[in-house]
Amino acid sequence: MSSGLIVENFTVNYGAVSAIQDISFDVAPGELVALIGANGAGKSTLLRALSGLVAPVQGSASWNGYSLNGKKPEDLVRQGIVHVCEGKSVIPELSVAENLALGGIWRRDKADVLAAREESLSIFPALASRLQQRADSLSGGERQMLAIGRALISRPKLLLLDEPSLGLAPLVIEEIFKVIDRLRRKLGLTVLLVEQNAVSALRIADRGLILNLGALLTSGTPDELMADPQLRTAYLGI
Amino acid sequence: MFIDTLLIGISSGAIYSLMALSLVLVWRSTRIVNFAQSGQAVFSTYIGYEIAVRAHDYWISLPLAIIFGALLGSLVDLLFMRPLLRRVKDGPIAEIAPVIATLGLLGLLQSLLGLIWGNAFLQYASPLSAKGFTFGSHTVPFSPQNLFIVLASCAVLVIFGFIFKYTNLGLALRAASFQPEIAQLAGVRVSRVRNIGWAFAGATGALAGAVITPTATLSPNSLDLLFVSGFIAAVIGGLDSLVGAVVGGLVLGIGFSFILQYIAGSVTFLVGFIILMVVLLIRPRGIFGRDAGRHA
């Protein structure tokens, strides 16, 4: 059985517009892969197709041998594929506690949901004192923490993170990246991390993929990518 | 006199509250204002009437009407709303189309009812007395049936208040209505949960129809005006709040009753709309609607 995430010849269209063309790559179990590219390159679209929010017109994807094709997000969550989408994926009208509860709402093992909730709160102590507050009263960084905290309560195996640093202050960004790095080591998570913040993302990544205009431009280890002078100026912003 | 007017207000207020609650239930689970609600409710009431005629028992007909109302609500979602929303997904049309569709459905249901039962006024009787309670020599305009209506609306408030606030189903319903995509990503089966929301609202509408109708008559349009008042009550209460729906209903019922008593019956509806406008001008989200939080 093939293990990890395998994506083959993925193509996604929005009506007549093609957002992603014929992308193939894989992510080994336990690997953290950074997905980098300019605005509109198709990064979010790729994640949305992997989590079942949009359907690819062509190609296939599988996670540890389980085919993702034609599956709904609510089914994929149950397989451990958890997508934290762009822009603080929380429900503003619900309280912090309710947002967290949402992450375990479908799980039968209520004891483990409680344990996961405790873990999330110990990773993000800022949330613990705000449980009864509405999520829209949180700061941007706290909302991102809440989104990740909720995802953890679903006990993810494959975590799809879309620009967790978006709109956050540099210190908070650093904190978020540290947490991602620590979590994946501790929990053995497989992570596909979309980032504009290429350097920070590559620092914690095992590998980077560079996406350009909906196609895969190149991939390599962070050192390889950082060493390429053309990539440095065009995509990594250094 | 004052007490009597107040009691009349409370009993009609409870009726508006029930109607308002059924609207709020659909709104809370789908963000759709369901104008077909009165048609669904009156359909369920006809079913209750038929059962009562055959079984000679109101108390058997009441729960069956409620179950029929729930099934009808669920069917409206499956047969109308889902196919519609599958076709119109984005843009301004996606917000308006479902509402227009519910108006169309209202017409459809009412003509269907007219075809089956005719347009005559039928009597759906309840064994509870429609005569007011008497204290000594004074009979107040508040009957056991009125009391039952008030209790029914309290029961709906308590049951659904509890479900929304304290159960996973309630959390799923709210999440699905606020942010369907995030709810889905968290594992909520959004279309199934919405369908349950439609069933809850349908059941509440049916309950409203079946407890109100014994105080009046039954015809395909018999709940329409009550529904308009229920709608105003729901908006006054913030459309999103169960407590708001009940308070809105009572404000309206008591308001109408005092106007009828001390001013003139002909202006009640006008005053209803004036109350609505004033509330919307001062608090656009309704008395119990929450203000938007900060947006980052």
Ligand SMILES: Nc1ncnc2c1ncn2[C@@H]1O[C@H](COP(=O)(O)OP(=O)(O)OP(=O)(O)O)[C@@H](O)[C@H]1O
């Ligand atoms: N719902 C949509 N309908 C039509 N076109 C869309 C839609 N979503 C995205 N697109 C288009 O698909 C392309 C890829 O968009 P996508 O959001 O995946 O880019 P991205 O790499 O995530 O960009 P960013 O860094 O700005 O988030 C863009 O050209 C965009 O305009």
Ligand SMILES: [Mg+2]
């Ligand atoms: Mg994006």
